[in-house]
Amino acid sequence: MSRTLKEVVDEIYEQIKREEIPYLSIKARNRKNLQINNNTGVWNIGNSCIKRSAMKLNGARSILRTLYTIEFILNMSREEKTSTLRELYYISEQWKNGKFSMQDESNKLVEDLEILTDKMRENLRIRPEENGASVIGDLTITEVNRKGNKKKINCKDDVGDGGYALPYNVESEKINFISTNAKFILAIECGGMFDRLTENRFDEKYGAVLVHLKGQPARSTRRFIKRCSEEMNLPVVVFTDGDPWSFRIFASVAYGAIKTSHISDYLATPSAEFMGVTASDIINYNLPTDKLKGEDVNALKAELTDPRFNTEFWKNEIELMLNINKKAEQQSLAKYGLEFVSDHYLPEKLSQMSVL
């Protein structure tokens, strides 16, 4: 049930008028409130709600902040302006008791407004300052530049070693996919590995579009991967470190992240496959490792109760990692030399997955 911002405020008005303690009811974003869509394979937000009531100080503050933010957005739309998430955080300096104390609070509030109104934050005139990832590979796109002209870019020939940098807006009004000779998209967690594969010309040799995820990927990166995969008909393979946090990076690309579970349909690429580093790779390739820390073990255990990881593959991998009590970085493959990853490891793994 989508509402306009003004309708959200109308509801609070009615509550006060009915002499009720004001409250907001918002769908909860947590591990327990995830629902799989069996048609798409994407995990979406469920129906369980949390109630923010003015009975408690935190709830009252949250309602007040929501009102200030809505007023701010409505004013921007009158004046045809937009604001970044960080600007929103600083704007709140003037908001008396509604002032944010950390940017995390304002970011979350914007996500709440997305849920309440069923709109994306860009449509609420708020944009991220987070920059998207870099792309290298034989993929030709057009981007509408600042002058308003469509500019054709080949992500192999028209870019430097840094690759093509994704803008925050990767929608069709900004970016369009023209053509590609690549066979698959390889999404890579770390910059060091992205650079290694670029230097080894892995993209050219094996027909890959390399996408640097930069850790937990930004919305635009995930959206880009989804569109590219669907529109260019390319399979997606995710290559990360072998640790519990990297498993979550994969989950956010393929299944949808908890924090953005209300827009999973928009961001997730359910056909994406996890390649490694797996716990099995650690054993099979005898990789240099670190011992799991307490927080790693807790993260793995939490994943065992995460519905997104409730598959045979993930259960085995998670339990195996807990058993060997070890984790490994992507770059640990350098144990066997700088070419090993591009000449041996990736070709082997990708043939096993029938991507090559």
Next chain:
Amino acid sequence: MLKTDENKISIAEFFEKNRHILGFENSQRALLTSVKEAVDNSLDACESAGILPSIRIEIVERENHEFEVNITDNGPGIDKNKIASSFGSLLYGTKFHSVVQARGQQGIGISAAVLYSQITTGKPAKIISKRAEDRVAYVVKLMINLKKNEPEIMEKEVMMWEHVDHGLSITLFMKGKYQRGKQSIYEYIKNTAIVNPHITIELIEPDKNIVKFARVTDRIPRLPKVIKPYIYGIEIGNIMEIIKRSPDMSVKDFFLKNFSNISTRIASEIESDADVKNIKIHALKHEHIKRIVEYIKKLPVQEPTDEALIPIEEDLIKKGLKNVIGALKPDYYVSPVTGKPKIWNGNPFIVEAGMVWGGDLPADQPIQILRYANRVPLLFQQGGCLITNAISSVNWKQYGLEQRGGSGIPSGPAVALVHVASTKIPYTSEAKEAIAEIPEIENEIKEVVQRLGRRLRMHLNKEIRRKKIEEKFEIINEILPLITEKTVAITGRPEIRYNSIIAKIMNVLWVNVIKENTGEKGKKYTIQVTNYTSAEQQITVYIDCGTVTIKSLSDKNVVNENGRIKWIVKNIDSGNTKTLSMEILSASDDAEIYYADVTGTEVIGIEPLPGDWDIDMPVIEENEEDSSEEDEDEQDS
């Protein structure tokens, strides 16, 4: 332990071998130990003469790491003929066998400092003493003759000690190292001042920086009585030792003569149970004594009198902490706890504890533990001390401190003080650094600090309640009006009222007490009762002002019974406030205000009427708010 026959070996050799247990293992420690021994002696001497101690310590650095250390007190001084033996004898002091609470328990201390000085610099100790009855002061320079183990007077003279009626001054020249921080002379002085609020102590550091703690009370601790040991908890070895020193006699007479608080009946029973009526004590065999001890173990636990013990006492612990730690502006001084006297191994002891909470104390570190034995701070061997172990074994989480794994030194913004006073402190070593594992003492410490913990918890709960109330007021006074204002502004719809929602959010009766001072002893109280509920409410407010003259009252529904005022407030409508203003002339402290006769809602702002209101003055044991809260000048540390 020191053995008497060790006097036969070279005294210098003995000292070298035992430097660590005597507290002279390094040059920094040696300075501290020397100051400590002198100060402990000064305090003992002043108190036994009924003098409020004033002590001045001056440390001057000379060349080659040599220090001139002077400690001067206003004590009674000593007889000129006893100066040499008091400062130059490495034998046990006379105090060793008597059962009395004193700081300097083993008499070796100050002479060891004299010896250390002499070994490291070759210079004699200089002592000036003047007694009130002497017309002049006596100056003695002495060293210890290492061959004869005797003091040797190098120089002797008389002098006029300007403006000094009585006192003692000792100057030592020793190799040393002066440092600040933990386990320093400064720390020792500071910690000594905390538990001795009756002393004035001044330290002049080598860089001429002056540290001074002035006394905050004129109460000299009463003198401990010398008592005989108790039989409770006594061991075979103790009995054998006393027999050795005693003339021969019957077992019954022996017990009557050598122990405290023992009846003829018990003495006879001991004798008959061990079947030793016809055996005199010097003829007792080991198994006889064993039977006697077994019998004693079956006797009911004795409660010692406290005449041999001098606790610091609760109000002075608080004053001492305030005087010294006040600069850290703690939020709360937990009311100190003094336990009841108990016995270990025949020796009476008493445990006291105090605690300071919040303010500028670091919240993320283990709490600071101030350990004391007979008013002397223990600065070393924290990990090996019974006090630390007892604190660590308590579950502090229940009292509001952090504690990983439910044991160990808790963390939080707190300083805990524990004082063990006893006629005999079971130190782990001669250096008197830590208290040894004695189950009776450990259990008592645990019990006392747990009582302290409960008081801290009470305070923290009160703080939580206060915070909750503050939060509620923030909602209704600030946020709810803003929410309404914004809602109206954004929707552009007509103004709406939120008053009825306030009651729903608060759902309490709030009693706000405003106190103003009017003139010297006059006070004006304004008591406002606001009904933050949806229904009509009533309340009766009780005000106890001690002996007062009521100058004015604003409400006629007030009953005055001997200074206890009862204000009956009926029919308070939802959202309404009723007010009582009252001007009184009162000699006593603040009025105590309570409520009763409220049904179906919570009251915030004042406490419910205690059950014993009609019987006596209201006393809430665990809830006491500071009789000694008067403002004292805070000393900068």
